Amino acid sequence: MRAYGTQVVAGVRSGWGGADGSTTPTFDLVEQAVAHAGDIDLSLIFVEPYRVLDAGLEAIASGIHQLAIATCGVPPLDIVRLLRQAEGTNTTVFGPGSAxxxxxxxxxxxxxxxxxxxxxxxxxxxxxxxxxxxxxxxxxxxxxxxxxxxxxxxxxxxxxxxxxxxxxxxxxxxxxxxxxxxxxxxxxxxxxxxxxxxxxxxxxxxxxxxxxxxxxxxxxxxxxxxxxxxxxxxxxxxxxxxxxxxxxxxxxxxxxxxxxxxxxxxxxxxxxxxxxxxxxxxx
Structure with a gap:
């Protein structure tokens, strides 16, 4: 995405906050990423299927109102819960299985x-x-x-x-x-x-x-x-x-x-x- 001109401002992976070796700063929590980068337009979610719900809820709670879930095979009830929260916060969700x-x-x-x-x-x-x-x-x-x-x-x-x-x-x-x-x-x-x-x-x-x-x-x-x-x-x-x-x-x-x-x-x-x-x- 960066090569295409997209501003990739942060990455989030629990336990990897502050890791070196990347031009993108990495954080343990989405709220830390937002505090560092300011307003974030979209969160791209790649985590394992059973972690998608937590990742999506965390992004919404941090004020990110567009989510693109690349992961496939997410438990249906998890998606239902996430979509209910998204609807109440005016958040757009692409996916699961979205590019x-x-x-x-x-x-x-x-x-x-x-x-x-x-x-x-x-x-x-x-x-x-x-x-x-x-x-x-x-x-x-x-x-x-x-x-x-x-x-x-x-x-x-x-x-x-x-x-x-x-x-x-x-x-x-x-x-x-x-x-x-x-x-x-x-x-x-x-x-x-x-x-x-x-x-x-x-x-x-x-x-x-x-x-x-x-x-x-x-x-x-x-x-x-x-x-x-x-x-x-x-x-x-x-x-x-x-x-x-x-x-x-x-x-x-x-x-x-x-x-x-x-x-x-x-x-x-x-x-x-x-x-x-x-x-x-x-x-």
């Missing part, structure tokens, strides 16, 4: 791999970080860069949903089209479809993995049972709801650039800026 936020060429708050992304006008909202980089790279090669990439989290219970970010991107002058990236068992694309049908006027595309999952399958990226075709968490039902809302859905990743190109051909969005040119323009 954070990326504005290509400008801002990196999280663990996205920026070499796969290019500046452009396509906003990506993702509930599957395993797919996001590949999708962005494929579209970038076709000439469609990204205005912003928001990782909502890859697990069934997540801190933020599609709807508020769809509203943000609908109003964003730098975003001319929106792409949803998801998978079976995570994200609520059915609720997103209702919102898109009533409140989104920009073109919306979707690629959801898992269409060929058997009726019962454990998804390794989301540690819970998914039942393909049995409920709203199945990819088939999600795609059906999105299609009814006017979303342009790709049956597989390879078809996505073609579908985007066909829909936007009469109103093309801003082309992607090559990586070397983007680096020059951000200096």
């Amino acid at each position: 954070g936020i990326l504005v290509p060429g400008k801002v990196l708050l999280g663990i996205h791999e920026p070499q796969f992304f290019q500046p452009g006008s396509l906003g990506i909202l993702s509930c599957s970080d395993a797919l996001t980089a590949g999708v962005a790279q494929l579209l970038g090669r076709a000439g469609y860069g990204q205005s912003i990439v928001v990782s909502l989290g890859s697990e069934a219970i997540a801190g933020t949903s599609y709807e508020p970010w769809l509203e943000v991107l609908e109003r964003d002058p730098n975003t001319e089209a929106i792409l949803l990236v998801g998978q079976a068992g995570s994200g609520d694309e059915v609720a997103a479809a209702d919102f898109i049908a009533s409140d989104v006027g920009k073109p919306v595309f979707a690629y959801l993995a898992g269409l060929s999952l058997p009726p019962t399958r454990h998804n390794r990226a989301t540690p819970h049972l998914t039942r393909s075709g049995a409920d709203d968490s199945s990819t088939a039902n999600k795609l059906a709801a999105l299609s009814r809302a006017g979303v342009h859905c790709a049956p597989n990743m390879d078809r996505l650039p073609e579908i985007v190109r066909n829909i936007l051909s009469q109103s093309p969005i801003q082309p992607a800026i090559p990586c070397d040119e983007a680096a020059l323009s951000s200096d």
